Amino acid sequence: MKVFSKKKLMKMCGFPRRPPPRGASTEQGLPPKPLGPLERVYQEIAILKKLDHLNIVNLVEVLDDPAEDNLHMAFELMPKGPVMEVPSDTPFTEGQARFYFRDILLGIEYLHYQKIIHRDIKPSNLLLGDNGHVKIADFGVSNQFEGSDALLSSSAGTPAFMAPEMMTDHEQSFTGKALDVWAMGITLYCFVYGKVGSVIIVMYGILPWIVLELKDLIVRMLDKNPYTRITIPEIKEHPWVTEDGTDLLPLEEEHCTVVEVTEEEVQNSIKLIPSLSAVILVKSMLRKRSFSNPFVCQNRRAERSMSKSSLSGFSICRLWD
Known part of the structure; x- marks a missing residue:
């Protein structure tokens, strides 16, 4: 709640x-x-x-x-809780990271189709369902928009997952969809490394010990220029997401209907x-x-076993009744 x-x-x-x-x-x-x-x-x-x-x-x-x-x-109710606690000493395998990331990708595509920018994608807002799939939660700072994209000017969300265009001293506008893509990139980094990357790692793509396709995807999602940052349709077709085209995701029209x-x-x-x-x-x-008074004497059997001559006990129970 x-x-x-x-x-x-x-x-x-x-x-x-x-x-x-x-x-x-x-x-x-x-x-x-x-x-x-x-x-x-x-x-x-x-x-x-x-x-x-x-x-x-x-x-x-x-x-x-x-x-x-x-x-x-x-x-x-999502009793299994967040998909990952960050920091974690047990990051996901590449296969696990891909499985959960594909869920996030479809969920975000659905929200954008409904003209909703989430603005706070992070592991703690990604909850595990009973079927093992991820569900996106917490729309406390989300925005709706008209047209093809949101044009935002206010900062919202979790600082470690905020895109760099939101952190300037002067007031400026920025696109909403690109914000969600950046946060998804930081989230994917968390899946693989179990922690949030430093600014240097994020900006310059210093990503050790991962396959080239995954490194390419993270670097393109964390492009500091929102206008050249990879988009949701492009991510859906990325070789790492689709395992070189062998496991394609459903088309937008196959899982999205307007609300x-x-x-x-x-x-x-x-x-x-x-x-x-x-x-x-x-x-x-x-x-x-x-439907009895919650403060009434609980042990009725004990009361009945008491002596009827115990006036004080009888009076107390009568008062509560």
């Missing part, structure tokens, strides 16, 4: 506005009214709830207590609850199949 502040989400104004759902009507042919900050958040959540991919963690429900500032986002949300789905994207603590208490009582 992820907990977000509604005030902070409104301050961020959510994601850039998406085109209206298909079939949405407008009054007298006028364009639809701009979405307010919280409405944008609702639309973002409605989209996240409809994401459906083997390599994306599912958002199950979003709970909102009107009296509190927090939104509670409940995701599917669209209706106005009703936006309106119902968040479930209002009177009190989250009360809901948790009721769920606990249902699970235990007991």
Whole structure:
């Protein structure tokens, strides 16, 4: 479960506005009214709830207590946890690294197809499913975009996985897809070496003890120029990823379908609850199949075995009842 502040989400104004759902009507042919900050958040959540991919963690429900500032986002349970703890003394073999990296690649391609930039790809946000495949989690700093790519200007994510174009003193814009590719490159480096590489290693491609194809891929993903950095379609066809063309990945259209949300789905994207603590208490009582006061004396049998003449014991239990 992820907990977000509604005030902070409104301050961020959510994601850039998406085109209206298909079939949405407008009054007298006028364009639809701009979405307010919280409405944008609702639309973002409605989209996240409809994401459906083997390599994306599912958002199950979003709970909102009107009296509190927090939104509670409940995701599917991933009990196996992150694919790797960094640093690690036991990095992956080349085969393991390729298997997990291919999962990440398909998941990111799906997100980009939905016009979502993740912005925080790293091993701790890559969770293992019961089937052994990786699922991408944590969309806390992600961005939606219109057109072919996002044009971003704010820094977000984990510093060790941030692309160099984000770390300049002067304000500038940078492309979103290239940010995810850089973070994937650092993640692949972690898979192979069990740690995050130094700036010198990353910038100059000093990568010992790995095959040439893998070295070539990492160096091209960690190109400090975002406009010449390798792209997702190019990575999918790289010899190391496909094992020299013997194990091709599915085409984009074979595993990606566009997610669209209706106005009703936006309106119902968040479930209002009177009190989250009360809901948790009721769920606990249902699970235990007991609707008695949680503070009542637990050992009823012991009470019944007590002498009926013990007025004090009887009175205490009556008070709790």
